[in-house]
Amino acid sequence: MLPAKASLFMNNKDLISYLHPDLYIPELKARGKNDAIKKMVTHLAKSDRVRNERIVIETLKSREQLGSTGIGKGIAIPHGRTTVTRELIVLFARSTKGIAFDASDGEPVHLFFMVLAPHVDKENQYLPLLGRIVEVTRSATVRKQLLQAPDFEAMTAVLAKAEK
Amino acid sequence: MNPQIETLIMLQDLDLMIREVSDQKTASKMSAIGFEVDKIDNLQRAREELARKVDKELLGSYDRLMKRYDRAIAPLRDSVCLGCFLKQPTRYSGSQDAVRTCGHCKRFLYFI
Numbered sequence: 336m337l338p339a340k341a342s343l344f345m346n347n348k349d350l351i352s353y354l355h356p357d358l359y360i361p362e363l364k365a366r367g368k369n370d371a372i373k374k375m376v377t378h379l380a381k382s383d384r385v386r387n388e389r390i391v392i393e394t395l396k397s398r399e400q401l402g403s404t405g406i407g408k409g410i411a412i413p414h415g416r417t418t419v420t421r422e423l424i425v426l427f428a429r430s431t432k433g434i435a436f437d438a439s440d441g442e443p444v445h446l447f448f449m450v451l452a453p454h455v456d457k458e459n460q461y462l463p464l465l466g467r468i469v470e471v472t473r474s475a476t477v478r479k480q481l482l483q484a485p486d487f488e489a490m491t492a493v494l495a496k497a498e499k
Numbered sequence: 500m501n502p503q504i505e506t507l508i509m510l511q512d513l514d515l516m517i518r519e520v521s522d523q524k525t526a527s528k529m530s531a532i533g534f535e536v537d538k539i540d541n542l543q544r545a546r547e548e549l550a551r552k553v554d555k556e557l558l559g560s561y562d563r564l565m566k567r568y569d570r571a572i573a574p575l576r577d578s579v580c581l582g583c584f585l586k587q588p589t590r591y592s593g594s595q596d597a598v599r600t601c602g603h604c605k606r607f608l609y610f611i
Contacts (some may be wrong), residue, residue, distance in 0.1 A: 393514040402535020418508045466532045
């Protein structure tokens, strides 16, 4: 039997296949965790990916009560399953200055991967995708390159290389 | 969207989150990824707070439906309840402000 950690990363599509130019915020401006979540969800709602902003915000804020999704080293992966989406969605946002997000290391967050999934995830992609984001952003070089990428294409190129 | 339905959907998302992280296998996977999932008590408190915003009668129906099915609220598309896949009366179309339930499975409906 495979160890638990190895099984997390099986059966997964590449992270970049979930990224879209309209789900990219090159410079997120927010005053703290709740404001950052609200602004990212508003961006999602504008792209028509979610049906009700308030419900998604509530779900993500509830998830933060379970434990912060700010996992340290400037990375946060706010995530949750919600009734009001039909597909697995990833929004990527950056903050050069950094945003206080109650991260595990107490440092501000610069890179955000917001992940939303429906409750029924037939291909079982949700947990493997969360694991994949953690794996890919473990490298300090990748984190630095993601922060410096001038546009969406450059950012996806960094992730594509990191995923190989 | 009807405000009570909106709150019920928030409650459903929260209940399903509690169910998911209460599952030892899933909680272990989340921890292995690197997420904290130990403050379930906080979620229970948030659940109680949210439940207080729902009309008592609706909350009673919701709780019964959650015990009977996986989800108490289903989308309604083209007059079909996507919980039981049966067609609803035509009058349901267009009346999005009222609390509606499926005529067959009794799940709460929200319009998509």
